Amino acid sequence: MIRRLAKIACRMPGAVALARAASRRRSIILMYHGLTANPDILDWTQVAIDDFENQMNYLRRNYMPVSLTELVGMLQSGPIEPHAVAVTFDDGYKSNYDLAYPILKGMGIPATIFVTSGFISGSGMTFSFLWPDFVAALVLSLPGLSLDLRQWDLGQWDLSSLRTRYETRACICEQLKSLPDKKRKRLISEMDSEFGGYIDQEKFPDYRPMSPAEVRNLAADDLITIGAHTRTHPILGLLDSADLGGEIVGCRDDLETMTGKAVNHFAYPNGRRQDISREALDIVTQNFGSAVTTETGANLPGHNKYLLRRLGIGRNLSYGQFRVLMSGAYFMFQKAVRGL
Secondary structure, rough: OOOHHHHHHHHOOOHHHHHHHHHHEEEEEEEOOOEOOOOOOOOOEEEHHHHHHHHHHHHHOEEEEEOHHHHHHHHHHHHOOEEEEEEEEOOOOOOOOHHHHHHHHHOOOEEEEOOHHHHHHHOOEEOEEOOOHHHHHHHHHHHEEEEEHHHHHHOEEEEOHHHHHHHHHHHHHHHHOOHHHHHHHHHHHHHHHHHHHHHHHOHHHHHOOOOOOHHHHHHHOOOOEEOOOOOOOOOHHHHHHHHHHHHHHHHHHHHHHHHHHOOOEEEEOOHHHHHHHHHHHHHHHHOOOOOEEEEEEEOOOOOOOOOEEEEOOOOOOOOHHHHHHOOOHHHHHHHHOOOO
């Protein structure tokens, strides 16, 4: 939907300039995951490094990059500075340190990196991957032209091309996201037992985590803020109540021990409103200064600081479409397009 609306706005002369002026007091939080130098990868979460550098250059020239802490302060007390934008990353990929950090540092752009603490330590991970990336590595590694997962009620899939393998990964992950956390972990463990031998971990450097030392180095730079993203990346609305505190507060404690700094911001895994239970929201509210979702939108003064909206930036976004998203034209034309 974002790409479709951005394409429409790109074809309307003056739309970007008009929308940018009208939206100058809306605060924007950008959501990235990883960066890649691999031109062949089709994973939405892995943005090409050249695209990221161009996007950061555009922010530096046309917007006011601020830390998430500064932006939350503006939302709570006002006013929002014109064109304020905060950059965030989810998960804790090694590319955040190797590729993104040098660009951010060189341009003086602050960023918040929401770290899944078990991803960094390898605790609770399969092949030291986040579970969606394990599914990706599995689907991309298997021989043959099809994959039969009917024994787990996960369907039968076409693996005849790289495109269909990525589509298969997306479909399997969507099914797994709907399952209770314990059942999802069990199914992934069983898939690992049956198919994991096909995976060569060294062939998937884009899915590697940062090391604890790299997280500490980032935390030592005032330009970078480390936030919490749970211990093992469960969907909190499907997690047993008894496990919520360990995932949410435990992640904060892990990262504070790792970095020696307070961790005040949280990002909900998957991050849709239906993924956040009332109990999870209460725990986050009691233990953090703010929290971000994956719900698309900008934020106005007084917005609930524990349900902040973001704009997800993925690999399939052109430079022109990025400019449209930043301008606010997406929101101006969203209602009109819904009526088409």
